[in-house]
Amino acid sequence: DIVMTQTPLSSPVTLGQPASISCRSSQSLVHSDGNTYLSWLHQRPGQPPRLLIYKIFNRFSGVPDRFSGSGSGTDFTLKISRVEAEDVGVYYCMQSTHFPHTFGRGTNVEIK
Amino acid sequence: EVQLLESGGGLVQPGGSLRLSCAASGFIFSNYVMDWVRQAPGKGLEWVSGINKGGERTDYADSMKGRFTVYRDNSQNTLFLQMNNLRAEDTALYYCIIRPIIGMGGWGQGTLVTVSS
Numbered sequence: 001d002i003v004m005t006q007t008p009l010s011s012p013v014t015l016g017q018p019a020s021i022s023c024r025s026s027q028s029l030v031h032s033d034g035n036t037y038l039s040w041l042h043q044r045p046g047q048p049p050r051l052l053i054y055k056i057f058n059r060f061s062g063v064p065d066r067f068s069g070s071g072s073g074t075d076f077t078l079k080i081s082r083v084e085a086e087d088v089g090v091y092y093c094m095q096s097t098h099f100p101h102t103f104g105r106g107t108n109v110e111i112k
Numbered sequence: 113e114v115q116l117l118e119s120g121g122g123l124v125q126p127g128g129s130l131r132l133s134c135a136a137s138g139f140i141f142s143n144y145v146m147d148w149v150r151q152a153p154g155k156g157l158e159w160v161s162g163i164n165k166g167g168e169r170t171d172y173a174d175s176m177k178g179r180f181t182v183y184r185d186n187s188q189n190t191l192f193l194q195m196n197n198l199r200a201e202d203t204a205l206y207y208c209i210i211r212p213i214i215g216m217g218g219w220g221q222g223t224l225v226t227v228s229s
C-alpha cells in the first residue's frame with residue numbers, strides 16, 4: 001500500500017500568518033493516464049471532511065484562493081497564505097492513483 | 113447543490129450484517145466514480161471501497177475483501193455498501209464520497225456503524 005507521510009502532525013499558527021503542510025508518498029502518484037490524483041481535505045471539529053484541492057493544485061468550487069497546492073511525483077505541499085480562524089481543524093492528503101487509496105495521518109492546525 | 117445522504121448504520125453484534133445506503137442528489141450520479149471512506153472514533157480516514165460509473169468495476173481495501181460488497185443503482189441515484197461478518201474494528205462513521213479525481217467533490221454527514229456485543 002502507498003504510505004502517505006504528512007508533516008507536521010501539529011501546526012500552531014498565528015492568525016494572518018502563512019501555514020504549510022507537506023505530504024510525501026512512498027511511490028509516485030502519477031497515474032498511467034498521466035494525471036496525479038493527490039487531493040487535500042479539511043475537517044473541522046465535529047464535521048465531515050470537505051474537499052479543498054484535487055489533482056495537486058486545483059481548488060474545488062468555493063475554496064478561498066488563500067489555499068494552494070503544489071508538488072509532483074511523491075512530494076506535495078498545501079499552503080495557506082494567511083490563516084483565518086475558520087481554517088482550524090485537521091488537514092489530510094489523499095491519493096486516489098493506486099489501490100487501495102490511502103490518506104495521510106492528518107495535520108492538526110490550531111491557532112496560537 | 114451536491115448532497116449525499118448516508119443511512120443504514122446502527123448497532124450490530126460481531127458477525128452480523130448491515131447494508132448502508134447513500135442517496136445522491138444535485139449532480140448526475142451516473143457520471144461519477146464513488147467511494148466509501150470510514151473514520152473510527154477519534155481516528156483518521158480510511159478508504160473502504162470504490163465503484164466505477166457503471167458499476168462494473170469494484171475495488172476494496174484488503175481487510176474488507178470478501179466481507180463487503182459495493183454496488184450502485186444509477187436509476188435510483190443510490191450507492192450501497194453491504195457489510196457482512198462485521199468485526200469490532202469495523203466500528204466507524206462511514207461516508208460516501210465522490211472520488212476527488214475531477215472537479216467534483218462531496219462528502220455526506222456519514223452513518224455510524226457500531227459493532228459490539
